[in-house]
Structure formats: structure tokens, C-alpha cells
Amino acid sequence: MQSFSRLSINQYTVRNWTIPQLLEGCAAEQIPFVSLWRDKVAETGLDETVKLLGDTGIKVSSVCRGGFFPAATLDQQTRNVEENCRAIDEAAALGAEVLVLVCGGLLNRDLDRSRDMVAEGIARLVPYAEQAGVKLGIEPLHPMFAADRSVIVSLSEANEIVELLGSGNLGIVIDVYHVWWDPAVYSEIARASGRIFGFHVSDWIVPVPDMLNGRGIMGDGVIEIPRLRNAVSEAGYLGPIEVEIFNNQLWRLPGRGLLQLVKDRFLTHV
Amino acid sequence: MQSFSRLSINQYTVRNWTIPQLLEGCAAEQIPFVSLWRDKVAETGLDETVKLLGDTGIKVSSVCRGGFFPAATLDQQTRNVEENCRAIDEAAALGAEVLVLVCGGLLNRDLDRSRDMVAEGIARLVPYAEQAGVKLGIEPLHPMFAADRSVIVSLSEANEIVELLGSGNLGIVIDVYHVWWDPAVYSEIARASGRIFGFHVSDWIVPVPDMLNGRGIMGDGVIEIPRLRNAVSEAGYLGPIEVEIFNNQLWRLPGRGLLQLVKDRFLTHV
Numbered sequence: 393m394q395s396f397s398r399l400s401i402n403q404y405t406v407r408n409w410t411i412p413q414l415l416e417g418c419a420a421e422q423i424p425f426v427s428l429w430r431d432k433v434a435e436t437g438l439d440e441t442v443k444l445l446g447d448t449g450i451k452v453s454s455v456c457r458g459g460f461f462p463a464a465t466l467d468q469q470t471r472n473v474e475e476n477c478r479a480i481d482e483a484a485a486l487g488a489e490v491l492v493l494v495c496g497g498l499l500n501r502d503l504d505r506s507r508d509m510v511a512e513g514i515a516r517l518v519p520y521a522e523q524a525g526v527k528l529g530i531e532p533l534h535p536m537f538a539a540d541r542s543v544i545v546s547l548s549e550a551n552e553i554v555e556l557l558g559s560g561n562l563g564i565v566i567d568v569y570h571v572w573w574d575p576a577v578y579s580e581i582a583r584a585s586g587r588i589f590g591f592h593v594s595d596w597i598v599p600v601p602d603m604l605n606g607r608g609i610m611g612d613g614v615i616e617i618p619r620l621r622n623a624v625s626e627a628g629y630l631g632p633i634e635v636e637i638f639n640n641q642l643w644r645l646p647g648r649g650l651l652q653l654v655k656d657r658f659l660t661h662v
Numbered sequence: 663m664q665s666f667s668r669l670s671i672n673q674y675t676v677r678n679w680t681i682p683q684l685l686e687g688c689a690a691e692q693i694p695f696v697s698l699w700r701d702k703v704a705e706t707g708l709d710e711t712v713k714l715l716g717d718t719g720i721k722v723s724s725v726c727r728g729g730f731f732p733a734a735t736l737d738q739q740t741r742n743v744e745e746n747c748r749a750i751d752e753a754a755a756l757g758a759e760v761l762v763l764v765c766g767g768l769l770n771r772d773l774d775r776s777r778d779m780v781a782e783g784i785a786r787l788v789p790y791a792e793q794a795g796v797k798l799g800i801e802p803l804h805p806m807f808a809a810d811r812s813v814i815v816s817l818s819e820a821n822e823i824v825e826l827l828g829s830g831n832l833g834i835v836i837d838v839y840h841v842w843w844d845p846a847v848y849s850e851i852a853r854a855s856g857r858i859f860g861f862h863v864s865d866w867i868v869p870v871p872d873m874l875n876g877r878g879i880m881g882d883g884v885i886e887i888p889r890l891r892n893a894v895s896e897a898g899y900l901g902p903i904e905v906e907i908f909n910n911q912l913w914r915l916p917g918r919g920l921l922q923l924v925k926d927r928f929l930t931h932v
Contacts, residue, residue: 497868501884507845536806538843539868539884545843573808573815575777598767598809603873614771614809 399658400425400453402592402636403432406647411436413647415448421651425453425632428486430479438485445486452488453632454565454590455479458528460496461513462506462543469509472496473516480517483526489631490527490589492565497540506543511553518559529565529589530554534573536603547571547580554587566624567592567636569607572615581623588629593617593662594637605638609653611661621662633662669928670695670723672862672906673702676917681706683917685718691921695723695902698756700749708755715756722758723902724835724860725749728798730766731783732776732813739779742766743786750787753796759901760799760859761791762835767810776813781823788829799835799859800824804843806873817841817850824857835860836894837906839877842866842885851893858899863887863932864907875908879923881931891932903932 401423403414411432418426433441433455445452458479463469476493483491495510514528521528530550533542544550550564564584569592571577581588595613600606610617621633635654642650671693673684681702688696703711703725715722728749733739746763753761765780784798791798800820803812814820820834834854839862841847851858865883870876880887891903905924912920 498884501886503843503845503886534806535804535843536870536873539866546845549845573773573805575773575816575819596809600806600873603806603870614768616771616773 396423396655396658398425398631398633399423399655400427400632400634401651401654402427402456402634403429404456405635405637405642405654406650407643409647411441412444415444415450417647417651418450419448420648421655423450423651423655425451425634427454427456427634427636428452428488429456430482433482433486438482442485452486453634454490454492454529455483455486455488457492457494458517459493459542462496462499462509464499469513473513476513476517477520480521480524480526484524488526490529490563490565491521492590493528493530494533495530495542495544498538498543503538503543507549510544511556514553514562515557518557518562521561522559526561527589528562530562531565531567531590532570534570546574546576547584548576551580551583554584563587563589565590565592566620567594568615568617568620569594569596572596572620577620578623581620581627585627588624588627590631590634591621591624591629592634592636593621594635602640605640607637607639609637609639609642610635610657617662666693666925666928668901668903669693669925670697670902670904671921671924672697672726672904673699674726675905675907675912675924676920677913679917681711682714685714685720687917687921688720689718690918691925693720693921693925695721695904697724697726697904697906698722698758699726700752703752703756708752712755722756723904724760724762724799725753725756725758727762727764728787729763729812732766732769732779734769739783743783746783746787747790750791750794750796754794758796760797760835762860763798763800764803765800765812765814768808768813773808773813777819780814781826784823784832785827788827788832791831792829796831797859798832800832801835801837801860802840804840816844816846817854818846821850821853824854833857833859835862836890837862837864838885838887838890839864839866842890847890848893851890851897855897858894858897860901860904861891861894861899862904862906863891864905872910875910877907877909879907879909879912880905880927887932
């Protein structure tokens with residue numbers, strides 16, 4: 393049985409809200425965490441966001457997002473790393489538990505090289521994150537995003553990079569929507585023990601209405617969410633559980649009603 | 663450099679054609695193989711199809727498809743196996759090189775049990791296939807089809823079932839669209855050496871226009887097709903290469919024009 397003490401609302405679940413609206417809504421619903429997106433932080437302003445967080449007492453479970461390392465030139469790779477350093481600065485200012493890394497898609501049809509670029513990019517970023525005291529969480533995406541969003545498509549690959557680089561500031565973020573299909577999901581969760589920095593929930597609707605914006609709310613799909621949650625807990629992660637749902641239909645609901653629906657489903661299906 | 667000696671046209675690439683149209687078109691274009699779907703065979707009639715194949719000299723690289731093993735009751739599981747036996751009979755009558763197994767989707771949100779049902783179903787089918795002299799090819803589908811079409815989502819899982827059951831009539835079918843994203847794709851192709859019963863090509867367009875019917879023609883997407891073809895050849899598969907493209911736009915083209923386009927792309931991008 394869950395309470396709401398670990399509940400975090402990813403900002404894109406209520407995409408139409410600004411940060412002031414989100415924080416006001418979550419405060420009214422006694423939701424303790426939010427996950428913020430950098431474009432929304434830029435819209436409200438970093439200082440104002442920090443002030444509103446202080447006023448409401450809401451904590452930031454994660455900042456979305458860093459990553460996107462593969463690039464055609466060394467210059468562009470360096471600029472990507474620098475942009476990630478700005479994201480680390482923001483995550484530090486917001487007191488976020490973790491900066492989520494969506495590693496970036498395929499370059500020039502070359503999966504091997506693109507994957508190497510991800511590992512190289514993260515290696516360059518880790519010292520800056522250590523100095524800033526910010527955790528980096530590699531989030532593998534579903535293989536259907538390998539071409540355009542993340543060549544890191546499995547927990548196995550994420551765990552390999554984490555083990556290779558061996559920094560206490562580097563771990564993984566597990567989103568059930570991206571990893572539920574994987575025959576190795578439970579062994580890889582166990583392997584990540586002590587290095588899990590986030591856990592995201594939504595559901596896989598059948599049929600999928602839209603690859604990018606057709607995620608379901610928990611209970612509407614086929615993912616064994618409680619089993620995955622238990623596995624993640626047994627691997628030592630007891631931090632915030634983020635509800636991250638990109639869904640064209642849900643975005644049409646009024647924000648407060650959507651938050652209440654999320655709370656109901658969080659109790660019954662997470 | 664490819665010639666057309668290994669080219670096979672999967673019937674659903676020119677979906678609007680009947681079997682007589684398909685065989686006439688392929689004969690005119692000097693395409694030596696086709697892959698036939700059971701619904702189309704039923705439409706034309708098995709005997710008539712066999713006769714037309716004899717008339718044209720075209721060979722059948724595969725029959726699509728058997729599989730779909732998970733079922734809610736033991737009775738239904740048995741009926742599924744019986745339906746697969748009919749598919750084996752048809753494949754034998756058509757002189758097909760292999761019956762493709764699309765293993766079936768998730769039952770009751772239980773991936774483990776669904777996967778077990780697939781292995782059990784194939785185990786029940788193998789003796790019948792051996793007796794009929796028909797090869798069965800497990801085709802892992804892309805993980806985005808795990809819920810509704812195939813809980814077997816990787817070459818690793820397919821190889822495990824093949825190794826477990828240890829029949830010379832059981833192997834795997836490799837479709838680049840389904841496996842290209844997999845970090846283990848090359849090691850698993852090597853592992854399948856001697857047990858590869860088919861190789862299918864198409865391409866992954868960015869962005870994907872439609873999960874089911876948005877495959878690209880070779881060269882329009884990001885898959886390293888020649889590299890995969892070489893790996894499959896090195897693993898000992900030198901049989902037909904099937905062009906299997908489900909694409910709403912291509913289906914609007916006249917069939918002969920589409921065949922010519924496929925031949926061009928086969929030469930330049932496979």
C-alpha cells in the first residue's frame with residue numbers, strides 16, 4: 393500500500409501548466425515532489441522557480457533533461473557537453489535529486505559510434521557533476537526511440553556505462569514504459585542496486601495510440617508496475633516515484649482533475 | 663554487389679495483389695522467390711497456388727505465418743497448436759523453405775507466463791514439423807510489439823528457445839526492422855550460426871510514420887542493412903532475402919512499379 397509520500401508529478405504530465413500553476417496545484421493536492429523541465433524553468437525564470445519551491449516546500453525529484461551527446465563534429469560534441477553543464481548548474485540551484493540524461497539518437501546510421509559518443513560525453517560530464525554535487529541518471533529509452541532520441545535502449549547498456557565510469561554521482565533512471573518488455577529487466581534492476589537514482593511510472597496502452605504521446609495512466613495498460621516497483625525497492629531505491637505521462641488525451645483534462653486521477657491510480661496501480 | 667538470385671518478395675509488400683497477380687508480376691521481373699501469406703493462399707486456393715508456382719517456376723521462401731501461442735485456456739492453446747499444424751501442412755504443400763513463427767503477444771499482463779507458453783507451444787509443434795519436413799523459424803519482433811504480437815522481442819530469446827529444443831527443424835528468422843536497435847545483434851547472429859532460416863529487409867524511417875505500417879524501403883531509413891546482411895552470411899545463411907515492407911504509401915503505387923523500385927533498392931542498399 394502506497395501513500396503519497398513518494399509521489400512526484402513530472403511537469404509534462406500536466407504539460408499545459410506553467411511552473412507557478414504546477415506548484416500551486418501540487419501544494420493544494422499535498423503532492424511532495426515535482427520533476428521540472430528546463431524549457432519551463434526558463435519560462436518562469438530560475439530564481440523565481442527557486443523562490444516558489446521554497447514558498448510551497450515542494451521538492452524537485454529530477455530535472456529533465458541533459459544528454460543528447462552524439463554530434464557530427466567535435467565542436468558540436470563539446471557544445472553539447474557545455475549545455476549539459478548548464479543543466480547541472482540548474483539542477484544544483486533547484487536542489488534536484490538528479491539530472492535525467494536522455495542520451496541522444498543515432499548519428500550517420502552508426503550505432504556503435506553513436507553509443508561510444510554517449511559514453512564519451514558522460515565521461516566528460518561526470519567531473520563537473522561531482523563538483524556540483526549533482527547526480528546524473530542515465531535513462532534508457534524504449535528501442536523504438538533508438539534512431540531519434542536515445543541509442544541507449546536497455547538497462548544493460550546503462551549499467552555498463554555506469555560501471556565503466558565508476559562515479560558515485562552516476563547512476564540510472566528506470567522508466568517502466570521504456571523497459572517493461574526487456575527479458576533482462578529484473579536481473580538488470582538487481583545489477584543496478586545502489587545506483588538507481590529515479591523511478592518513473594506510466595503504462596503501455598494496447599494498441600499504442602501514438603509512439604511519443606500515447607502513454608497511458610497507470611492501470612490502463614499492461615505493465616506489471618507493482619512488480620517492477622518492488623524490484624526497484626529491493627534494489628535499494630526508496631526515493632520519489634515520478635508519474636511521467638505524455639498523452640494527448642490527458643493533456644485536454646483540467647490540471648487539478650488530472651492530478652486527482654493520478655493520485656487515485658498511484659494508490660491502486662503503483 | 664548483389665544480383666537478384668536471392669531476392670524474395672513478401673506478398674504484403676505488394677499487399678493489394680492476389681497470388682496470381684504476384685506470381686505473374688514476379689515472373690515478368692525475373693524475381694525467383696516469393697513469401698506467401700496464408701489468407702492470400704486461402705483466397706486463391708492451395709491447389710491453384712501450387713499449380714501457379716509450378717507454371718512460373720517461382721519458389722516460396724517462406725509462409726507467413728504460424729505462431730500466436732499464448733492463450734487463456736489449455737483448450738485454446740491446443741487449438742492454436744492445431745492451427746499451426748495446418749500451417750505446416752500448407753508450407754509443405756507449397757514447398758516453402760520455412761514457416762515463420764510470430765509467437766504471440768502478452769496474456770494477462772504476465773510476460774513470464776506468456777513467454778513460457780510460447781516455448782511450450784513450439785515444443786508441441788516441433789515433432790509435427792519434423793515429420794512434415796518443414797522448418798520453423800522463430801521471428802523476434804520489435805519490442806514495441808511485445809504487448810500485442812510477440813513477447814519474443816530479441817534474438818537472444820529466440821536463440822534460447824532454439825537451443826533448448828534442439829531440433830534441426832527449428833531456427834530463427836532475422837528481420838532487420840525488428841532487431842537493428844539491439845546492442846547484442848551481431849553476437850546473437852553469430853550465436854545462431856547454422857540455424858538461421860530467413861533474412862528479411864526493409865528500413866526504419868525517422869520519424870516512424872506508423873508503428874505497424876510505416877516501414878521504409880531499403881535506403882530510406884537508418885538501418886545498417888549491408889552490415890547485417892554480411893553478418894548473417896558469415897553465420898552461414900545464404901538463402902533467399904525477403905523484402906517485407908508494410909507501408910501505407912507504397913501500397914498506393916502500381917505493383918509493377920513497386921517491384922522495380924524494390925529491385926533498384928535491393929541492388930544499392932542490401
